[in-house]
Amino acid sequence: MTSTLSPPSGPAQKHGPRSGRAPVTPNAAEAPRPRSALRSRLGALDVKASPYLYVAPFFILFALVGLFPLVYTFVVSINDWDLLSGAGEWVGLENYAAELTDPYFWNSLFNTFSIFLLSAVPQLVAATFIAALLDQNLRAKTFWRMGVLLPYVVTPVAVTLIFSSAFDEKYGLINNLLQMLDIDPVGWKSEVLPSHLAIASMVNWRWTGYNALILLAAMQAVPRDLHESASLDGAGALRRFFSITLPGIRPTMIFVIITATVGGLQIFTEPKLFNPSSSTLGGPNREYQTTVLYLWDLAFNRGDFGKASAVAWLLFLIIIGVGLLNFFISRSIASADAKHHAKSGRTARRAARRAARKRTLRRAHGQAAHDSKEDPS
Numbered sequence: 003m004t005s006t007l008s009p010p011s012g013p014a015q016k017h018g019p020r021s022g023r024a025p026v027t028p029n030a031a032e033a034p035r036p037r038s039a040l041r042s043r044l045g046a047l048d049v050k051a052s053p054y055l056y057v058a059p060f061f062i063l064f065a066l067v068g069l070f071p072l073v074y075t076f077v078v079s080i081n082d083w084d085l086l087s088g089a090g091e092w093v094g095l096e097n098y099a100a101e102l103t104d105p106y107f108w109n110s111l112f113n114t115f116s117i118f119l120l121s122a123v124p125q126l127v128a129a130t131f132i133a134a135l136l137d138q139n140l141r142a143k144t145f146w147r148m149g150v151l152l153p154y155v156v157t158p159v160a161v162t163l164i165f166s167s168a169f170d171e172k173y174g175l176i177n178n179l180l181q182m183l184d185i186d187p188v189g190w191k192s193e194v195l196p197s198h199l200a201i202a203s204m205v206n207w208r209w210t211g212y213n214a215l216i217l218l219a220a221m222q223a224v225p226r227d228l229h230e231s232a233s234l235d236g237a238g239a240l241r242r243f244f245s246i247t248l249p250g251i252r253p254t255m256i257f258v259i260i261t262a263t264v265g266g267l268q269i270f271t272e273p274k275l276f277n278p279s280s281s282t283l284g285g286p287n288r289e290y291q292t293t294v295l296y297l298w299d300l301a302f303n304r305g306d307f308g309k310a311s312a313v314a315w316l317l318f319l320i321i322i323g324v325g326l327l328n329f330f331i332s333r334s335i336a337s338a339d340a341k342h343h344a345k346s347g348r349t350a351r352r353a354a355r356r357a358a359r360k361r362t363l364r365r366a367h368g369q370a371a372h373d374s375k376e377d378p379s
Contacts (some may be wrong), residue, residue, distance in 0.1 A: 007073035011175065072318075085305035097312035107313065108297035109288055111320075113198070120202035121209075125262065128206070128254075130211035134243060136214065137221045147218070148212030151364075156328040161208055162275040169200045175323055191277045197290040204272045211267070220254035223296050256332045260325055267321050270294040282377075292316050 079097055082090035099109045124135020136146060153161070168175045169190040177187035223232045224247060234244050248255075274283070274291050283299045291299075293313065301310035 016147045028119075031110050037099055044054075044240075075311045075314055079315055081308055083307040083311070085301065085307055089257055090308075093308065100315065101309055101312050101316065104151055106288065106291075106296060107316075108291045110284070110291050113273075113284070113288075113290055114153055114195075114267055114269065114292045114294075116194075116234070116265070117201050117205070117269060117290070119206040120198055122259075122262045122266050124202075125206045125210050125213065126258065128210050129258070130248075130255075132210065132214040133217035134247070135222055135246060136218050137247075137292050147215060150214050152211070153208050154212040156208070158208065158271040159275060161204055164274050165200065165204045165207075167280070191280070192286060192289065194289045197276070201269075201272045201276060201290055205266070205269065209262070211263070216258055217251060217254060220251035224250035252332070256328070259332075263328060267317065267324065268294055270275055274298070 004091055078089075080092060082093050084090060104290060136143065136150070140146060171177060171178075171187060171191055174190070178188070180187055187343060189198045190200045221258055228243055228246050228250075237245070269292050273292050273295050276290065277285060277352055282288060282291075283303070286296050294317070297310050297313045298315070300306050300313060
């Protein structure tokens with residue numbers, strides 16, 4: 003029995019060998035085209051070069067407003083530069099040597115660090131406390147958060163004028179209250195420590211709420227499961243704060259400390275406007291003349307841009323040194339905590355192994371005693 007196979011009819015027949023076209027082979031279909039190769043090269047170049055183009059505006063802006071003024075200030079500091087006549091002769095490091103032997107420079111540096119310590123330490127403590135309060139389940143959370151941020155919104159000039167009036171030695175509100183309590187009035191604008199406390203109070207009033215909101219954001223990022231587990235284990239609120247919250251916000255705390263350090267060492271507006279009636283910047287005897295205020299006096303009152311630029315560079319190096327000190331201290335604290343946690347983990351593992359061995363021995367003794375009771379011999 004034979005059967006004949008008829009060729010397929012329809013549209014598929016014209017693609018056969020009699021259609022005049024060469025059959026398409028798999029290798030020919032998979033061969034890369036020149037346009038696709040160029041496209042792949044452009045894609046690889048885009049992946050490599052586009053990140054640099056995205057970050058280039060920041061570095062260009064930094065070079066224009068940050069790096070160039072820094073380099074230009076150093077050029078001015080090694081010349082005898084006058085405010086009116088401009089660049090003078092090259093003097094090298096004489097301006098630096100003159101300022102390092104000037105008692106006014108060291109007085110300004112002492113005032114700067116004194117005001118910085120009196121403002122930064124209470125400010126960070128108060129900001130942490132306020133952030134911990136705002137982290138609780140309070141009513142009208144938005145209202146309280148906006149309230150602590152309100153002093154930061156007020157302009158520094160207005161804050162300084164209000165506090166300057168309140169700390170006035172003759173008719174100020176503070177001395178009037180002290181006299182009502184039979185306390186002698188304080189020389190807020192003519193003595194060293196009272197003037198530093200008054201200026202530090204202005205700084206604290208303005209920046210405490212701002213730092214509190216930053217720390218609050220970090221506290222809210224700490225997992226709540228840790229607090230719940232510690233609460234179930236019997237830890238109180240104070241214990242959870244020092245054992246969970248503070249270690250959890252350590253990076254943010256380091257950031258706040260560094261920014262407070264940089265801002266505190268560059269304080270200018272508060273001491274500048276604290277006593278507008280004084281003919282000498284920083285008080286009658288320069289009681290609260292900070293380094294930036296001393297720099298401003300050198301540049302615009304005495305017209306000595308060379309020495310003012312040298313002071314600016316010395317302050318820049320001091321800020322870098324303090325920032326590095328903060329970095330190393332925070333890293334040493336973090337490494338000490340890591341070692342403590344590792345040691346605690348090793349101790350816990352040893353205790354667990356000892357407890358497991360004791361349980362095994364007790365089971366073995368119990369099994370031996372049971373076997374001895376069952377064996378009559």
